[in-house]
Amino acid sequence: MNIRRAIERLLALLRKRELDCELENEIASHLELAERDAIARGLSPEAARRLARLSLGGIEQVKEEHRAQRSTQLIGTLLRDARYGMASLLRASGFTAAVVSVLALGIGANVAMFSVVDAVLLKPLPFPEPDRIVRIWDAPKPGVVNATSAPDFLDWKRLATGFEAMSAEQPISGTLDGNGEPIRLSGKAVTAEYFQVFATNAQLGRTFTAEDDQPGAASVIVLSHAAWQNYFGGDPKILNRRVILDGESHQIIGVLLPGAFDRDQTKFWKPLIFTSDQKLRAIHWLTVYGRLRSGVSLAQASDRMQVIHAALLELEPINFREGSIVVWPLARLLVGDDLRRSISVALGAVVLVLLIACANVANLLLAKGATRKKELAVRAALGASRGRLVRQLLTESFVLGLLGGAAGIAVAYVLIRVATPMLSKSLPFTAEVSLNLRVLSFAGAIALGASLLAGALPALRTSFVNLAASSNLSDRGSSKALAGVRQLIVIGEVAVSLVLVCGALLLLESLLKLQSLDTGVHIENVITMSTDLPVGAYPTPEKAALFYQAVAQRLKAAPGVVQVGISTQLPMQWIVNGEGIEIAGLGKTVWVRFKRVDPGYFDTLGIPVVAGRGITSQDRDGVQRVMVINQALAARLADVAGMKDPVGKTVRVSYPGYVEKIDFLPEVQIVGIIRSERVASPGDADPAVVYVPFAQAPDPHLRFVIRSSFEAAAVMPGVREALREVDPNLSPGDVATLEQVRTRTFSRASQPVWLIGAFASVAVLLTAIGLFGVLSQAVTQQRREIGIRIALGARQFDVLSRILRNALSMILIGLVLGMLGVFALTRVVKSLLFEVSPLDPRALTVACVATTLIGLLAGFLPAVHAARVDPVATLRDEG
Amino acid sequence: MSKQKTEVPYGTLDLLILKTLEAMGTMHGYAIARRIEQVSGDVLQLSQGSVHPSLIRLEQEGWIRRDWGISETNRKVKFYSLTRAGRRQLRVAVDSWEKATGMVARFLKASI
Numbered sequence: 001m002n003i004r005r006a007i008e009r010l011l012a013l014l015r016k017r018e019l020d021c022e023l024e025n026e027i028a029s030h031l032e033l034a035e036r037d038a039i040a041r042g043l044s045p046e047a048a049r050r051l052a053r054l055s056l057g058g059i060e061q062v063k064e065e066h067r068a069q070r071s072t073q074l075i076g077t078l079l080r081d082a083r084y085g086m087a088s089l090l091r092a093s094g095f096t097a098a099v100v101s102v103l104a105l106g107i108g109a110n111v112a113m114f115s116v117v118d119a120v121l122l123k124p125l126p127f128p129e130p131d132r133i134v135r136i137w138d139a140p141k142p143g144v145v146n147a148t149s150a151p152d153f154l155d156w157k158r159l160a161t162g163f164e165a166m167s168a169e170q171p172i173s174g175t176l177d178g179n180g181e182p183i184r185l186s187g188k189a190v191t192a193e194y195f196q197v198f199a200t201n202a203q204l205g206r207t208f209t210a211e212d213d214q215p216g217a218a219s220v221i222v223l224s225h226a227a228w229q230n231y232f233g234g235d236p237k238i239l240n241r242r243v244i245l246d247g248e249s250h251q252i253i254g255v256l257l258p259g260a261f262d263r264d265q266t267k268f269w270k271p272l273i274f275t276s277d278q279k280l281r282a283i284h285w286l287t288v289y290g291r292l293r294s295g296v297s298l299a300q301a302s303d304r305m306q307v308i309h310a311a312l313l314e315l316e317p318i319n320f321r322e323g324s325i326v327v328w329p330l331a332r333l334l335v336g337d338d339l340r341r342s343i344s345v346a347l348g349a350v351v352l353v354l355l356i357a358c359a360n361v362a363n364l365l366l367a368k369g370a371t372r373k374k375e376l377a378v379r380a381a382l383g384a385s386r387g388r389l390v391r392q393l394l395t396e397s398f399v400l401g402l403l404g405g406a407a408g409i410a411v412a413y414v415l416i417r418v419a420t421p422m423l424s425k426s427l428p429f430t431a432e433v434s435l436n437l438r439v440l441s442f443a444g445a446i447a448l449g450a451s452l453l454a455g456a457l458p459a460l461r462t463s464f465v466n467l468a469a470s471s472n473l474s475d476r477g478s479s480k481a482l483a484g485v486r487q488l489i490v491i492g493e494v495a496v497s498l499v500l501v502c503g504a505l506l507l508l509e510s511l512l513k514l515q516s517l518d519t520g521v522h523i524e525n526v527i528t529m530s531t532d533l534p535v536g537a538y539p540t541p542e543k544a545a546l547f548y549q550a551v552a553q554r555l556k557a558a559p560g561v562v563q564v565g566i567s568t569q570l571p572m573q574w575i576v577n578g579e580g581i582e583i584a585g586l587g588k589t590v591w592v593r594f595k596r597v598d599p600g601y602f603d604t605l606g607i608p609v610v611a612g613r614g615i616t617s618q619d620r621d622g623v624q625r626v627m628v629i630n631q632a633l634a635a636r637l638a639d640v641a642g643m644k645d646p647v648g649k650t651v652r653v654s655y656p657g658y659v660e661k662i663d664f665l666p667e668v669q670i671v672g673i674i675r676s677e678r679v680a681s682p683g684d685a686d687p688a689v690v691y692v693p694f695a696q697a698p699d700p701h702l703r704f705v706i707r708s709s710f711e712a713a714a715v716m717p718g719v720r721e722a723l724r725e726v727d728p729n730l731s732p733g734d735v736a737t738l739e740q741v742r743t744r745t746f747s748r749a750s751q752p753v754w755l756i757g758a759f760a761s762v763a764v765l766l767t768a769i770g771l772f773g774v775l776s777q778a779v780t781q782q783r784r785e786i787g788i789r790i791a792l793g794a795r796q797f798d799v800l801s802r803i804l805r806n807a808l809s810m811i812l813i814g815l816v817l818g819m820l821g822v823f824a825l826t827r828v829v830k831s832l833l834f835e836v837s838p839l840d841p842r843a844l845t846v847a848c849v850a851t852t853l854i855g856l857l858a859g860f861l862p863a864v865h866a867a868r869v870d871p872v873a874t875l876r877d878e879g
Numbered sequence: 880m881s882k883q884k885t886e887v888p889y890g891t892l893d894l895l896i897l898k899t900l901e902a903m904g905t906m907h908g909y910a911i912a913r914r915i916e917q918v919s920g921d922v923l924q925l926s927q928g929s930v931h932p933s934l935i936r937l938e939q940e941g942w943i944r945r946d947w948g949i950s951e952t953n954r955k956v957k958f959y960s961l962t963r964a965g966r967r968q969l970r971v972a973v974d975s976w977e978k979a980t981g982m983v984a985r986f987l988k989a990s991i
Contacts, residue, residue, distance in 0.1 A: 008939040022957075026908060026931060029954040033909040034927065036952060057926030 023063060030056060078395060085396035089403075095368055096400070099361050102769070103404025103450060105762060106357025108411025111435075111443045113350040115416055116423065117343055118439055119431040120335055126260035126430055128199040132292040133330040134301065136166070138284060140323045147284040150274045152312070153191075156288065156325070159308045162301040164293045165196035168286040170272060173532055173701070175731050176231070177244040183231060184531060184733030186265045187221075189272035195222075197291045200261065204228075205239045205254035213271040221245060221270045222254040226262035245270070247534035247729050264429040283656070289330070302327040334428035341831055342426075348828070349503065349759045352496050354446065356763050358454040359489045359496075360770045361404075365397060365458035366486050367777050393459035394452070401451025409435065409443050461485060483781075486774050487810055493767040494814025498851050499821040500760035503829055505843040507753035510833045514746040520677035521571045522606030525562075526705055526738035527712035528570050531723065531730050533700040541621045545695035548598055548702075549617065551726050555706060556600075558718035563707040565601035566694060570703050571738070572678050572745045575689060582652040582665065583641045590640055592633060593679065593689040594656075596697050602628075602674060604707050612647035612672030619693040626693065627653065628672040633688035646670045653690065655697055668692070682746055682834050705738065712737045764851065768858035775807055775862035779869075786866050787874030796867040803866050807859030811852050818851075819844070892925075892933050894976060897961065897969040900943060905960040907950060908934055934959060942968045 031052045038048035089096040124130050136156065137145035148156075153168045160166065169190045175182045188194075195207035207222055221243070223232070232238055242249050250270065278285075292301055305325040376389055384392075413435060420433050427433070538544045548566055555564045569575050575593035582589055601607075602614045610631065619626050629637075629646065637643040653668045676686040708715045716735060723730040736744075779786070786799055826838040836843070899914050900906065906914070911934070912927035919925075934957075937943045942965035948958040961969070 023931075025954070026956065027928070029907075029950050029952060029956045030909045030912075030927065030931075032952040032954065033907075033950060037913070055927050057928040061928070 027056070027063070077391070081392050081395035082399055084392070085399040089396065089399060092368070095364065096403070099364050099400050100403045100407055102357050102360050102364075102766060103401065103447075103454075104407030104411050105766070106354040107405055107408025107443065107447055107450060108415060109350050109759065109762065110354050110446055111408055111412035111439060112415035112419065113347050114442050115412065115433050115435060115439045116427070116431075117347055118436070118442075119433045120339065120343060120427055122438070123432075123436075125330060125334070126432065129294075130330060132164075132294065133197060134290050134292060134298065135328045135330060135333045136288040136290050136305065137326045137328065138323065139326045142324075145326060148286045148288045149281045149284050150279050150286060151281045152284075153286050153288055154274075155312055155315075156305070156308060159311065160290070160301075160304060162293055162296040162304045163290040165193035166288065166290040167191045167194035167197050168272060168288050169194060170286060171266075172270075173530070173733060174245045174268075175532065175534075175729050175733075176268065177729060182244075182729055182731045184731050185227070185231075185267040186733075187268040187270065188266050190269050191272050194269065194289070195256075197289045198261075199291070200259065201257055202254035203257045204236075205252070207254050207256070208269075208271055213273050215273055217271060217273065219245075219248055219250045219270070220253045221250045221268045222256065223252060223268050224261045224264070224266065225256050225258040227267035228255045231267075244729065246532055247536045260430050260432075263424070263432065290327075298327055298329060334430055339426065339428075345503075345828065345832060346755050346759075349500055349756050352500055353759050353763050353766070354450060355453075356493050356496050356766045356770075358450050359493045360766050360773075361397075361400070361450070361454035362457055363486055363489050363770050363773055365393075365455060366461060366489075367773065369393070369458050369461065370777075390459045394455050397451045397455025397459065398448065401447045401455070404450065405443055405447025408447065409440065412439075412443070457485070483774075483778065486777070490767070490770050490774050490810050491814040491817065493763075493770050494811050494851065494855065495817035495821060497760065497763040497767045498815055498818025498847060499825065500756065500763045501847040501851055502818075502822045502844055503825070504753065504757040504760040505847050506829055506833060506836055506838060506840060507756055509840060509843050510836045511753050513835050514682055515743065517682055517746060518678070519572055519742060520607065520675060521738070522604075522707070523738050523742060525710070525712050526604070526707050527715065527719075528706070528734070528736055528738055528741055529704050529719070529732035530734045531702050531704070531732055533698075533702060534727065534729055535700050537727065537729075541695075541698045544698035544700075545621055547726070548694050548698075551702075551723070552598055552600055554722045554726050555704070555719060558715060558722045560708045560710055560715040560718065561706055562709050563600055563604040565604035565705045566598040567601050567703050567705070568596045568699050568701055570705065570741055571605055572742055574681070575679055575687075577656065579654045579656070579690070581690070583637075583643070584651075586641050588640075590633075590636060590688070592629075592653075593687050594653075595689055595691050596694045596699055597691045598694045601691075601705070604705050605677065607677050608675050610673050610675055611645075612670070614672055614674070615691065615693045620695045625666050625668040625696050626671045627668050628674055628691040629670055630674055630676040630686065630689045630691075632676050632686040633690065634673050636688045647672060653692075655692075656699075704732075764854055767851075768854050771807060771810065771855055772858040772861065774810075775803060775859050776865070778806070779803065779862045779866040782866075783869055783874050786869045787871040790869060791871035799867045799869070800863045803863035804856060804859050807855060807863075808852075811855040814855075815848050815851065819848075891976070892929065893937060894969070894972045896930065896933055896937060897942065897965055897972065900959060900961045901966065901969055905946070905948075905958050907948065907956045907958050909950075909956075911959070937965070940968075941965075 031049075034052035034055060035045075035048045038051045039045060043051060125133070127133060136148070138148050138152065139145050148168065150168070153166075157163075157166045167190055169188045171186065172189050173184060173186045175184045177183075190208070192208045192210050192213040195201070201207065202222070203225065205222075208220075211217055212220060223238070228234060228238060232241075235241070238252055238255060242251055244250070245268075290301075292298070302325075305327060309323070309325045380386075380389065416433055416435065423433070533544060533547060538547050552564045552566060555561060568577070575595050577594040578591060579594040580589035580591055597615055599615050599617050599619075602609065609628070611634075612628070614628055615626070634646055637646050643649060647670055650667050650669045652665045654665050674691070676689070679687055679689060706712075706715065706719060716732075720732060723732060790796075790799065822844065823839070829838045895915050896911055899911050899918075903910075903914060908930055909927070912925060912930040915930075916925055916927075934943070938945050938959070942962060943959045944962050945957045945959055947955055950956040
C-alpha cells in the first residue's frame, strides 16, 4: 500500500459516518438503475427488484467489502476491541485495579529511574552548545591530571588558538552580609571569560568583562538567580546595593538568568585577580575551562595544546618533561564512572522489578483467561477466528497496559518529587530530573512493551485451549497445562527477586563495612562547621594567629562544649595541599600531604600522640617551626631516609604563603608522631601527612571540630553566638555532625543500596502476591478434590502441609535459578562492593531464607483456606 | 470477516474497470458494471456490487477521478473517469497481463 492510499484510508476513518451515508446512496442508486433496466427488458417490478439484488451480490457483504477498501479495517476492529475490553475490565473492577496497580508500580519505578538516566546521561548539558565546553588539565604524567598554575593558565590563554574563551576558577566561600543576618555561601573566584565559556548571560546588569580581573579593579560580584531570589527576595533594585563579603564591600553588578547554575552550590562569583604570590609556576591550584571555537574538534584542540606545552617547556623547564596538557569534555567531568555504574545497576534492578510486575500481570491474565474460556468458546462457535480472539485478548492487555502506564506516570511524578531532594547531592548540578517528552515517550514504550510481554502468553494460551471442551458444562475449568505455566511464572519471579534481594544485602553489607571502617578519630558528639577568616581584618600571620586562639578559647566557653579543634580539612577527607620535604643528604624530595591544625585538634578527635608531643600554643610565629607527622610518614622516612627515630630531627619543608608572602623552604623540626587518622578513601593506604601549627602557617579557610558533652547539634546556638562575639561578620557554614561527615564520605560507592533495597522489597512483595494468587487459584480449583480427601479422613494438617509443600517446591526451584543469576552477575556487583565478596555466603543465606519465609507466608493463607474446606458443602455443590 | 468470492480472476477487475473507463470516458458505477458484463458476454459472472470497492481503491490510488453527477433515476451519484496516472497504470497493467498470459500460454503448449 503506498503512502497516498494509507493517508486516504486514515482520513476515511475520520469521515466514517459521511462515507457510510454516501455508500448507502451509491448502492441504492445502483439497485434503482438495475431495476429500471430489468423492467425495460420486460420483467415485473418484483422480479426486477429480485434480479437487481441478486446481481448486486449480498448487500451487507458489499458494504463490508467497501468499508474494508475504504479505510483501515484493522484500526476499526482495534477500537472496537478496545471499547469492548474497557467494558469487560470495568465489569471486573477488582481484577483491573490489581493489574493496573501492579503495572503502575513497575512502570512508575522504571519511569522515575529513566528520568534520572535521562537527566544525567542523555540530556545535553544545560548550556548553549555544551559540546564545546571543555576542562583543560595539566597532566604531569600519563594518566595523572593536576590543577593548573596561574602563569600556565595565562600562557595557555595567550597562546591557545582553538578556544573562543578560557577561564580559571577557584572555589571560595564567604560570609555575605547584605540583608541583616550574615550568611556563609559557597562561591567561585573566576577570571573574566568564565561566563563566556558557559555562555550564560545576566538577567539584570552584566557579567564580568575583561577589566574586572585586572589588578586594581573594583570589588564586584555576580549573583546566581537562585541566590538573588533566596537571599535578597528578588529585589529588583539589587544592582544599587552593595554587600559585605568577608568584611569588604562589594558592588553587585549582575544577576544571572535562571538556569543550571541555580542547582549548583555556587551562589556568587567574583573576579579572580592574581596576586604576585599566586603567580608561581610551581603552585597548581586552578580549574581551567575553555569553550572551543566552533568547528574545532576536541582532538584538534588537544593537539594544539601539546604544541603549547612543548613551547612552554622550552621557556620554563620547571614543567614536567613527560607531561602534557589534556582536554576533556565537560560531560566526562560531571558524570564520573562511579555514578554511571551506580545508575546502570539501579536501572538494571528496576527493569527486573518491571519483569516481575509483568509476570504477575501475566499470571492474573491467565487466571482470568481460565474463567473466560466459555465466553471465548461461544465467540469461536459464532465464527471468530483464532487470530481474531488473540487480537481481542491482546487489545485488552494493551488497554490494561495503557491504564497502568498512565498510573505509572503519576507514580513516577510522586517518586521524582520525593526522591530528587535526596538524590540531588549525588547527581551533577547540571542534571535536572523531570518528566519531559522523552521520559513520557519512554513511559509509553514500556507500557506497550509490558502489556505485550504480560499479554502475549495468556492470549495465546487462552485461545489455544480446546474450545469445544470448554463449552462442555461439566468442565472443571482447571487445565493442568495452564497451572503449569502459572507455576513456571512464579518460579521465575522467585528467581528474579532472589537476585535483587542478594544485590541489596551485599550492598548493605558493604555499606556497613564502610561505616565500621576505622577512622582513627573519635566520632561521637562531635559537630563540624566551616568559616572563613576575614583576611582584610587580619592581614598578618601574627594577627591571624591571635584570631585562631581567640576563636578556640571563646568556643570552648560556649555551653556544652568540651573541646575545640581547628584545621584546614575535616578528618576522613582528602588533604588537597601537597608539599615536599627535603632531607639533608637525601637527593630526592619526599612528597607529603600538608595539613594545618591548632593545638586542640588532636585532643578533640582523640588522636593519640605515639611519640614526642603534639602541637601546643607555644608553637607561635617567630619561634622554631615545628611539625607533627603521622605514622605513615614515619614509616616512609625510615624507609627512604633511614630515619629510625624522626622526633627531634630537622628537615626542610616547602610552605605555602599567607596573603602576600611567597612560599619558601624553611627548616622545620619534627616534634611528634601521631597515630594516622583516615585521610584516604576506603581501600587506599594512609598517605604521609605533616601537621603544622596554624599559627606558623596561617590560612583563611577554617574547619572546626567541636566535641560536646551532650547531643552535638544542641551546642550550635551557643557556637553561633560565640563566633559573632569574636567577629560580627563570622557565621558558621557546612554544619554537620562528624557522624554525618563519615556517612557522606564513605557511602559513595554503596549509594544505590537504599534504592536497590527498595526495589528488592517491591520485587519480593510482587512475588509473594504472585505466589498467593497461584496457590489461591489452585485451592479454588481443587476444592472438590480436597473435599473428598477430607471426607476420606485426611486431617487438616495434611491438607495444609500439602499446599505448603507445593509452595515450597516452587520457591526452592526459584531459589536455585536465582542463585544461577547471582553467579552470572558477580562481575557487575563486584565493582560496587567494598571488602565484600559478591558471593558472600552470609548475604546469600539471608537472602534465601528471607525469600523462602516470605514465600511460605504468602502460601499460608491459601493453605489455611484449603484446610477449612467443608467436604459436605463442596460435594453437595456438585450435586 | 469472510472473503467475498469474485468470479472475476483475482486482480483483473481493476484492469477491466480501467479499460472500460478508457473506452467509454466518464461513467457511474452501475454503468461500469453493466458494461463489463455486456462486453464479456456470458463468460464473466460478475457480482455487480464488487465494482464499488474496486472503484474506491482505484480512486484512492489516484488512477480514477470522481465527480458528482445525476443518474438516469435522478439521483446524485458518482461519475468516474480515468486520470493521467490511470492511463499510465492501464498501460502497465495491460502490458504485464499480456506478458503473464503469454507466458502461461507458452508454458501450456510446451508441456503438452
